[in-house]
Amino acid sequence: MKRFILKRLGLSVITVFLVCVIVFFLTHILPGDVARQYLGRGATEDDLQEFRRLFDLDQPLLSQLFSWISDLLQGDLGQSMQYRGPVTDLLLPAIGYSSKLAAVAFLIIVPISIAGGVISAMNRGKKIDRAITVGGLSASVIPEFVWAILLVLIFGVTFQIFPVTAFPRRGDRDLLTQIWHLVLPSISLLLVLFGYIARITRAGVIEALDSDYMRTAVLKGLSRRKAVLKHVLRNALLPTIAVIASQIPYLIGGLIAVEIVFNYPGFGTILKGAVDARDYSVLQAGVIISSFVIILFQLIADILFAVLNPRIRQKVSE
Amino acid sequence: MSTTPTLEFRDLEVAYTVRGIDREVVRKVSFSIAPGEAYGLVGESGCGKSTAAFAAMRYLPRNGKITGGSILFEGQDIVGMSTHDISVLRRSAISMVYQNPATALNPTIRIGEQVAEVFELQGFSKSDALAQVEQALIKVQIADPTKVMRRYAHQLSGGMAQRVVIAMALASNPRLLVMDEPTTGLDATVEAEVLDLVRKLRQESGTAVLFISHNLGVIRHMCDRVGVLYAGALVEQGATEEIFSQPSHPYTVGLLRCIPRGGLHKNTDRLDTIPGTPPALGTHFSGCVFADRCALVEDKCRTTQPEMVAVGQSHVARCFHTDKAGSMPRAIDTVTVSVSQNPNRATTGTRLLDIDHLSKAFTQDGHAVHVVNDVSLQVGVGETLGLVGESGAGKTTIAKLILGLYGSDSGSHVVLDGKDLAATLGKRDVKDVGAMQIVFQNPDQALNRRHSVTRIVGRAVQKLRGLSADASTERAHELLSGMRVEATLHSARPVQLSGGLKQRVAISRAFAGAPQLVVCDEPTSALDVSVQATILNLLVDLQKQDGTSFIFISHDLGVVRYISDKIAVLYLGRVVEFGESNRVFQGPHHPYTEALLSSVPNIDGSIRKRIPLTGVIPSPSNPPSGCVLHPRCPRMAGSGVEHLCSSAEPALTEVEPGHFMRCHIPLDQLRTVQN
Numbered sequence: 001m002k003r004f005i006l007k008r009l010g011l012s013v014i015t016v017f018l019v020c021v022i023v024f025f026l027t028h029i030l031p032g033d034v035a036r037q038y039l040g041r042g043a044t045e046d047d048l049q050e051f052r053r054l055f056d057l058d059q060p061l062l063s064q065l066f067s068w069i070s071d072l073l074q075g076d077l078g079q080s081m082q083y084r085g086p087v088t089d090l091l092l093p094a095i096g097y098s099s100k101l102a103a104v105a106f107l108i109i110v111p112i113s114i115a116g117g118v119i120s121a122m123n124r125g126k127k128i129d130r131a132i133t134v135g136g137l138s139a140s141v142i143p144e145f146v147w148a149i150l151l152v153l154i155f156g157v158t159f160q161i162f163p164v165t166a167f168p169r170r171g172d173r174d175l176l177t178q179i180w181h182l183v184l185p186s187i188s189l190l191l192v193l194f195g196y197i198a199r200i201t202r203a204g205v206i207e208a209l210d211s212d213y214m215r216t217a218v219l220k221g222l223s224r225r226k227a228v229l230k231h232v233l234r235n236a237l238l239p240t241i242a243v244i245a246s247q248i249p250y251l252i253g254g255l256i257a258v259e260i261v262f263n264y265p266g267f268g269t270i271l272k273g274a275v276d277a278r279d280y281s282v283l284q285a286g287v288i289i290s291s292f293v294i295i296l297f298q299l300i301a302d303i304l305f306a307v308l309n310p311r312i313r314q315k316v317s318e
Numbered sequence: 319m320s321t322t323p324t325l326e327f328r329d330l331e332v333a334y335t336v337r338g339i340d341r342e343v344v345r346k347v348s349f350s351i352a353p354g355e356a357y358g359l360v361g362e363s364g365c366g367k368s369t370a371a372f373a374a375m376r377y378l379p380r381n382g383k384i385t386g387g388s389i390l391f392e393g394q395d396i397v398g399m400s401t402h403d404i405s406v407l408r409r410s411a412i413s414m415v416y417q418n419p420a421t422a423l424n425p426t427i428r429i430g431e432q433v434a435e436v437f438e439l440q441g442f443s444k445s446d447a448l449a450q451v452e453q454a455l456i457k458v459q460i461a462d463p464t465k466v467m468r469r470y471a472h473q474l475s476g477g478m479a480q481r482v483v484i485a486m487a488l489a490s491n492p493r494l495l496v497m498d499e500p501t502t503g504l505d506a507t508v509e510a511e512v513l514d515l516v517r518k519l520r521q522e523s524g525t526a527v528l529f530i531s532h533n534l535g536v537i538r539h540m541c542d543r544v545g546v547l548y549a550g551a552l553v554e555q556g557a558t559e560e561i562f563s564q565p566s567h568p569y570t571v572g573l574l575r576c577i578p579r580g581g582l583h584k585n586t587d588r589l590d591t592i593p594g595t596p597p598a599l600g601t602h603f604s605g606c607v608f609a610d611r612c613a614l615v616e617d618k619c620r621t622t623q624p625e626m627v628a629v630g631q632s633h634v635a636r637c638f639h640t641d642k643a644g645s646m647p648r649a650i651d652t653v654t655v656s657v658s659q660n661p662n663r664a665t666t667g668t669r670l671l672d673i674d675h676l677s678k679a680f681t682q683d684g685h686a687v688h689v690v691n692d693v694s695l696q697v698g699v700g701e702t703l704g705l706v707g708e709s710g711a712g713k714t715t716i717a718k719l720i721l722g723l724y725g726s727d728s729g730s731h732v733v734l735d736g737k738d739l740a741a742t743l744g745k746r747d748v749k750d751v752g753a754m755q756i757v758f759q760n761p762d763q764a765l766n767r768r769h770s771v772t773r774i775v776g777r778a779v780q781k782l783r784g785l786s787a788d789a790s791t792e793r794a795h796e797l798l799s800g801m802r803v804e805a806t807l808h809s810a811r812p813v814q815l816s817g818g819l820k821q822r823v824a825i826s827r828a829f830a831g832a833p834q835l836v837v838c839d840e841p842t843s844a845l846d847v848s849v850q851a852t853i854l855n856l857l858v859d860l861q862k863q864d865g866t867s868f869i870f871i872s873h874d875l876g877v878v879r880y881i882s883d884k885i886a887v888l889y890l891g892r893v894v895e896f897g898e899s900n901r902v903f904q905g906p907h908h909p910y911t912e913a914l915l916s917s918v919p920n921i922d923g924s925i926r927k928r929i930p931l932t933g934v935i936p937s938p939s940n941p942p943s944g945c946v947l948h949p950r951c952p953r954m955a956g957s958g959v960e961h962l963c964s965s966a967e968p969a970l971t972e973v974e975p976g977h978f979m980r981c982h983i984p985l986d987q988l989r990t991v992q993n
Contacts, residue, residue: 212421213471219375220486221409221439223402230435234426310426310470 005303012299019291020072024065027280038081038278055081055281077285082277087285090270095289098255098266101166104179105186105251110244113194114237117201121236122228124206133202136195144254147188148261155184166262185258192254193247200243204236211235238309245301249294322393323350324494324526325374331386332369332378332550334599341600343369345551345607346387353493356520356527358541358558360534362573362846364596366550367530371498374528375414376404391494409439413487417499419479423471429482430467436489450489458485459515475934477508481515488519498530505708506873507931510917513540514928532846534577535919538562543632546570549597549607555626556633562921566635568612568643575648576851578880579921583899584702584858588650589880591855592848595816606637613646614639670867671697671720671835674731678719678891687939689715690726691891694970697835697884700865704882704899706875706914710935712891713871717837720869721754722746735834752782752831759840761820765812765827771798772808775826782831797826801856818849825856829866837869842877854881875918879903887911890946891938893970897977906989908979909953945982953991957983 027034035051036043043051052058055078056067071078077087120132139147156164162184168177208214209232217227256268263269267286274282332344344366351357359367372378373389376396388395391412396404416422424432430451437447437454448467455463458481471479480500487495497516501509513536520527531537537544537558544561546554546569554567565571575590582589594611597603605620606612612619618638626634637643678690690712697703705713719726722743726732732739734753740746758764765774776794779785785793798808801822812820821841828836838857842850858881860866872878878885878899885902887895887910895908902911909929916929929952936942942949948963957963962982970978973985981988 212416212418213424215377216422216483216486217424217435219377219408219414220436221405221407221490222435223405231424231427235424238426308426310472 001306004306008299008302012295015295016292017069019295020069020288021065023284023287023291024068027284028061028064034280038280055079072288077288078281080274080279080282082274082279082282087282090282091267091285091289094265094267094270097167097264098259098268100178101182101185101259101264101266102251102255104182105189105255108183108186109190109193109197109251112190113197114201114240116194117198117240118205118233118236120198121202121205121209124209129202132198133195136198138195139191140193140195142191143257144188144192145257145261147191148185148258151184151188152261164262166259166264185262185264188258188261189251189254193250197240197244197247201236201240204239205232208232208236234308238305241301241304241308245297248297249290252290252293323390324353324355324392325528326350326390326393327370327374327387328390329387330370330373330384330389332366332373333383333385334379335381335383336599339600340383340385342385343382343550343599344373345549347547347550347552348387349545349552349555351494351526351528353526354520354524355543356529356541358529358531358537358544359547360531360537360544360573361547362532362596362848364549364599365547367532367547368498369550370547371414371416371496371528371530374494374496375408375412377414409436410490411492412494412496413490413492414496414498415480415483415487415500416497417502419483420471420474420476422483423474423479425471427470428467429469429471429474433467433482433486433489436486440490451485454485454489455482457488457519458482460485475508476504477512480504480508480512484512484515484519488523488525491523492525494528495525496528496530499532500529501536502531502533506875506914506917507708509536510919510928511930513919516540533919534562534574534847535921538921539919546573549601549603551607552626552636553608554635554637556630556635560630560633564630564633564644566629566633566640566643567608567637568614568639568646569608570635571643571646572611572613572649573847574921576848577921578851578854578876580876580879580903582880584854584881587880588858589851589855590649591851593649595818608637613649614642668698669696670699670701670735672731672733673716673720674733676716676719676730676732677727678715678724678730679727682939685939687937688941689891689938690719693888693891693893695886695893695896697867697869699834700861700867701883702861702868702870702881704878704885705869705871705888706873706878706885707888708914708935709873710890710938711888712938713888714839715891716888717756717839717869717871721756721837722751748782748784748831753834754837755828755831755833755835756837756839757821757824757828757841759843761812761817761824761844764824765820767812770809770811771803771815771823774812774823775830778827778830794826794830797829798823801826801829816849817845818852821845821849821853822856825853825860829860832864833866835867835869837871839871840873841870843872843874850877857881875915876920887914890936890941892946892980893978894947894980895978896970901974901977906985906992908981909951909983909988910947912992913952945980953983953988957987959983 034057035048039047039051056064068078075088077091079085080087080090083090116132116136120129123129152164155162163181166181166185168181214227214231217231218224255266256271259266259268260272270282271286274286327347327349329346329348330344331342331346333340333342347370349357359370361367369382373384384397388397391407396407430448433451433454434447437450438444442450451467452463455466460466460481474482501512504512517540529537529540541558543556544558545552546567548569554561554570561570565574572590572592576592578589592611605622606624609615609619624636624638626636627640629635629640673693673695676690676693677688679686679688693716695703705716707713715724718724720732722739722741725741734750739750743751772791772794775797776790779793780787780790795808799805803819803822803826807815807819812823815823842853845853854877857868861868870878870881882899884897885899886893887902887908889910895902895911907915913929913931916927931950931952933950944964944966945968948954951963954960954963959982968980968982970980973979
């Protein structure tokens with residue numbers, strides 16, 4: 001098992017490294033000069049030279065890559081072109097905010113979606129099953145920013161149940177208030193992800209319900225409820241874990257859009273600002289961080305999957 | 319004797335709702351099982367036997383329901399019982415064991431915990447329950463219970479998993495045990511052990527058993543009384559001995575006749591079949607359910623439903639002609655096939671295939687695992703070589719090596735018709751590929767379900783014969799018609815065909831390239847006995863007509879004996895015995911062959927002393943020293959050559975003309991101990 005984790009960890013490190021290299025070359029090799037792009041047509045040759053010197057753009061490509069990666073390893077994400085300050089200062093607090101939103105969203109999305117899938121499977125073919133399946137699928141075809149706007153209009157503006165922004169006013173930032181402000185953004189993400197996760201859960205539960213070992217459990221004399229709790233859920237949730245992990249990229253993508261709608265000073269809002277200002281160093285850092293998060297969660301999912309599934313656990317420990 | 323039977327079916331009717339229509343699968347079935355009695359239900363697939371078994375547990379599929387009659391457990395009707403009451407009954411009085419023990423166990427819960435659940439339901443505390451599990455596992459002869467308890471289902475062999483399931487079923491000291499094909503899919507030696515165990519446990523506990531099997535041999539050995547089901551109706555019932563010695567319903571007679579039993583051989587005997595096909599699910603009958611396939615049918619049979627008639631003491635049959643059934647005319651499909659002129663007939667003498675020092679090692683976790691070890695065999699023109707042995711013996715691997723699906727290790731030679739073939743399929747030319755083909759066990763998986771039957775066969779003809787598209791199609795039609803797949807079915811897709819027809823299509827495909835040798839890997843194992851008979855007849859016809867040779871792999875020794883000219887017995891990737899079919903079956907045998915043969919429950923009822931193989935099949939990654947069989951060998955002890963057995967691997971030597979054996983014990987000594 002240790003070997004398996006180490007191996008996976010090693011692979012993840014290699015992946016992160018490759019992502020770094022690819023991102024670096026994408027921003028540096030793409031047609032167009034970064035300095036010209038950033039400073040615009042009006043810039044003089046001197047301005048451009050100065051800018052290149054400031055951001056090391058006049059160095060050979062490979063040494064740029066080398067110094068960039070060694071900076072990365074030391075936790076230095078470079079200097080923001082727009083704000084002329086360290087990217088870390090800009091991104092760290094934003095990541096903190098986004099993590100809060102992501103955590104709240106995750107805690108809302110995962111239990112509700114799994115519960116939906118389980119209820120759906122247990123009532124296979126009945127009205128509630130169809131409602132959950134069709135409803136979930138319909139909701140997921142509408143993008144999260146449209147949901148976000150709709151939710152703000154309905155629950156924020158018309159009925160005024162929830163705040164219209166995700167960020168509480170200064171002086172009013174205790175934990176509960178903060179969470180309360182994050183509910184509406186989370187729901188817009190829930191609406192998009194629910195259908196998919198519920199559907200996968202439903203399939204897993206149905207497979208387990210129809211399995212021979214479930215039959216064994218019932219024929220042993222277990223009540224249906226006990227049999228489901230003990231024999232079905234563990235087996236059924238295995239595939240779901242992998243699916244949820246694979247949804248992390250969508251969650252991050254969705255966060256960006258939702259943060260902007262709710263005017264939340266998170267990672268997404270910063271990234272959007274960087275795009276608007278053509279701030280390449282911030283963009284680079286943003287892409288690296290999000291890939292890092294995605295790879296991290298995939299790693300966690302793989303390990304969890306192995307821990308829960310004895311068949312894989314045994315294989316990997318051999 | 320107690321007057322209340324343990325289980326009684328009274329005019330039970332079960333229906334499945336398929337596309338909104340109720341289809342009858344069990345039709346007014348009545349029988350009863352006395353305390354301590356073993357009652358067998360036999361019949362071919364789709365006859366409703368499993369449905370009847372699950373009905374006894376009151377566990378039907380989601381679309382199934384009991385539409386009439388009653389099921390009495392110790393006099394108490396369980397049909398109308400509440401869910402809670404039935405659960406109580408299941409945890410205290412009735413248990414079930416079924417096919418596929420591996421899937422019957424939860425893959426993510428340790429064995430000990432799963433078995434303990436049953437004891438916890440009876441009110442034991444968690445720790446007491448675990449202590450009970452140990453006893454329960456010892457009872458089913460699991461030698462190392464604490465080790466097994468810590469394992470997961472996938473870490474157990476099939477036989478071991480079935481023991482665990484049986485232990486779980488017996489944990490509640492049930493008064494009724496329902497066994498649905500409990501040994502189907504297990505190796506013959508394992509099957510014999512499980513059956514012995516069940517018989518022993520029954521003697522100890524006096525549990526009544528409802529035993530379901532398609533295998534008449536198993537039923538004959540396990541049951542006191544037998545009921546024969548056809549199309550959901552009970553057509554005959556009586557004491558086991560009477561049913562087998564004096565079958566009185568034409569269906570029972572037909573069923574017994576199509577089995578290739580000991581002594582029958584393709585050269586002298588053609589197998590009987592049951593003409594026609596079984597009725598579709600839920601067909602409505604105004605007369606006898608078997609009328610359409612019966613050799614004795616009269617007008618009366620089609621209009622009036624026959625009643626059960628007594629034909630002996632407690633032996634009844636649902637037929638107007640019980641007196642004539644035993645002597646009814648044989649049903650032999652005499653229509654011969656016509657595949658016509660094989661252009662690839664072997665050219666050099668009588669030897670077609672020479673397998674020389676065939677070996678294969680797979681690499682597993684960095685270690686070489688020798689799955690096939692120095693196998694040398696020959697197949698003559700128009701000859702059938704049967705390969706037998708337990709699973710893991712290397713039968714299928716050898717077949718795949720011959721066909722080039724796996725590349726054999728260097729030093730191996732596969733010589734077909736005088737030509738040394740390349741190790742892998744990709745390096746062989748089209749003619750050699752066409753010359754050797756395979757028929758798989760499961761035609762469902764072997765045929766492309768998106769293509770029509772004509773296209774499946776036509777493409778093979780096109781590839782292997784190099785014919786134009788039109789000519790290939792025409793040839794495909796010829797082949798299919800030759801294999802008696804009717805022209806109206808040529809445009810059908812595999813899913814629309816029955817199992818037997820699908821296998822005919824698969825055989826047609828194998829014959830597309832006019833092969834000299836066809837490997838048949840368990841071609842009839844998934845089929846009912848009556849269909850099996852027609853497929854075996856077809857293969858024999860093809861061989862007689864074209865001189866095609868076969869390599870025939872089967873776990874069913876009766877089938878192998880019937881169709882084979884020569885037999886090779888494999889153990890752990892080695893040939894332990896090779897020779898003429900009759901020689902190998904009549905003996906003297908290699909000790910392994912002897913044990914294998916003695917484990918088959920035959921339908922002739924002759925009681926043979928079982929020669930048990932102790933222990934489990936060793937892993938090929940770590941084979942025993944000396945003779946690979948020696949840790950399990952039933953004849954080593956007292957042979958006087960024990961020191962040799964455990965130190966040196968015996969060579970395959972010709973012990974008498976044409977009869978090869980890999981054993982240190984002298985032939986005469988084997989002959990003496992085996993008589």
